[in-house]
Amino acid sequence: MKPTLIVLAAGMGSRYGGLKQLDRLGVSGETLMDYALYDAARSGFGKVVFVIRRDFEQAFREKVLAPLQLNIEVCYVFQETEIKLNDEIIQRKKPWGTGHALLAAKNEVAGTFAVINADDFYGQEAFSTLVNYLTHLPQNSSEYALVGYVLQNTLSDNGTVSRGVCQVNEVGYLTNIVERKKIWKDAQGIFCFDETGKQVELDGNSLVSMNLWGGSKGVFDVLEAKFPAFVQAHKNDPKAEFLIPEAFGEMIANGSAQVKVLRSNARWIGVTYKDDKPEAMQKLKALTDQGVYPTNLWN
Numbered sequence: 001m002k003p004t005l006i007v008l009a010a011g012m013g014s015r016y017g018g019l020k021q022l023d024r025l026g027v028s029g030e031t032l033m034d035y036a037l038y039d040a041a042r043s044g045f046g047k048v049v050f051v052i053r054r055d056f057e058q059a060f061r062e063k064v065l066a067p068l069q070l071n072i073e074v075c076y077v078f079q080e081t082e083i084k085l086n087d088e089i090i091q092r093k094k095p096w097g098t099g100h101a102l103l104a105a106k107n108e109v110a111g112t113f114a115v116i117n118a119d120d121f122y123g124q125e126a127f128s129t130l131v132n133y134l135t136h137l138p139q140n141s142s143e144y145a146l147v148g149y150v151l152q153n154t155l156s157d158n159g160t161v162s163r164g165v166c167q168v169n170e171v172g173y174l175t176n177i178v179e180r181k182k183i184w185k186d187a188q189g190i191f192c193f194d195e196t197g198k199q200v201e202l203d204g205n206s207l208v209s210m211n212l213w214g215g216s217k218g219v220f221d222v223l224e225a226k227f228p229a230f231v232q233a234h235k236n237d238p239k240a241e242f243l244i245p246e247a248f249g250e251m252i253a254n255g256s257a258q259v260k261v262l263r264s265n266a267r268w269i270g271v272t273y274k275d276d277k278p279e280a281m282q283k284l285k286a287l288t289d290q291g292v293y294p295t296n297l298w299n
Contacts (some may be wrong), residue, residue: 001111002046002072003134003214006102007033009060009118010053010095012216017271023271024282027288030119032269038297041070042115043127044135044172049108049223050076050118052123069298081103083231092237095181097241098211099223106114106220112137115244120178121280122212124292133262137216144215145250146174146187148207148261151183154268158275160184162191164209164245165202174252174259177209179246209259210268213244222256223247246299257258285297 004229012022022031037048049072050058067072080099083090095101102115112134116122126147133145148166155161160182167176183192184203190202226244234240251257269280285295 002044002193003110003112003114003131004047004049004105005037005040005117006100006105006109006113007036007048007118008049008051008115008211009033009064011100012052012060012118014055018290020133021116023277025269025271025277025281026284026293026297028299030284030297031119032191033118034297035121035293036116036120036127037068037070037131038293039114039122039124041072043124044131045072045114045127046171047075048247049105049263050074051079052076052105053095054078054080054182069299075106075108084199085228085231085235088123088235090231094238096227098109098244099228099242099247102244103220106217106224109217109220111139112214112216114212117211119270121208121266121269122210123264125266126212126264128262129262130212133260139216140218141216142218142257142259144213144219144259145252146209146259146261147212147214147264149210149264149266149268150204151206151208152185152204153266154188154208154210155183155185156270156272156276157279158273166171166209167205168207168261172215172261172292174248174261176252177249183201204289207263213259219247219251219257222251226250242254 011236022033025030079095081092114130130147162181163183164177165180166174169175180192190204191199194200230242269283271277271280
């Protein structure tokens with residue numbers, strides 16, 4: 001059975017029922033999500049599940065699904081903002097985080113899965129590596145995978161970024177992820193501020209998470225068990241998020257799972273700042289000129 005790709009797209013919505021426009025960076029107006037879907041399909045994924053907000057279903061169908069020409073199954077599920085906890089209804093505007101978004105796709109996954117953000121570029125190498133890993137994963141395995149990107153390949157020239165820096169043991173398994181905010185580079189190296197506000201130098205060859213995880217569907221049971229307690233603890237905090245890395249971190253800590261870190265040498269392409277856009281477009285054009293991608297992905 002081919003793995004399922006879960007695309008976290010709830011952040012594309014707005015409270016007005018619209019759709020936040022993804023930047024069109026490709027030579028024929030493609031978005032970064034278009035490249036991810038194209039790479040996933042040609043790497044061997046058999047199904048795509050979009051996780052969206054209910055209030056922009058119509059806009060999503062018209063602006064995202066209609067132009068797609070994927071030769072694999074495509075569907076969508078809703079990440080609800082209204083949560084029923086016992087007899088209490090908890091409502092808020094902001095989605096409940098990536099862990100909750102992943103959980104929303106539970107019933108659409110029959111075998112193994114991978115999960116990505118809608119607005120990141122991952123590169124075909126990452127998808128091919130992950131499909132190969134998932135294909136050889138035993139059913140109901142407690143082993144998962146995270147594609148790790150080289151830190152120095154994921155930085156912006158125009159400002160700071162946040163990255164989850166992976167701590168990996170001698171046999172390539174994840175032991176911890178440390179979220180580093182406001183990472184920048186200059187002529188002296190790559191730096192950030194730690195929890196105490198002290199400037200810390202980072203190793204540019206460190207592997208970081210871009211939220212590309214994969215594995216068996218057993219993780220859904222873990223997320224389902226943990227989410228009610230999270231809601232109860234944070235129901236009065238409109239910004240609290242139930243996150244994928246934190247769920248895997250707990251599983252690693254209690255020994256119920258291990259996560260293999262699969263290295264990718266792909267270079268980050270994205271638009272964190274307005275000035276990133278011309279460089280992103282140039283990088284995608286270069287990949288097109290090299291024959292990595294066709295001039296028009298959906299033609």
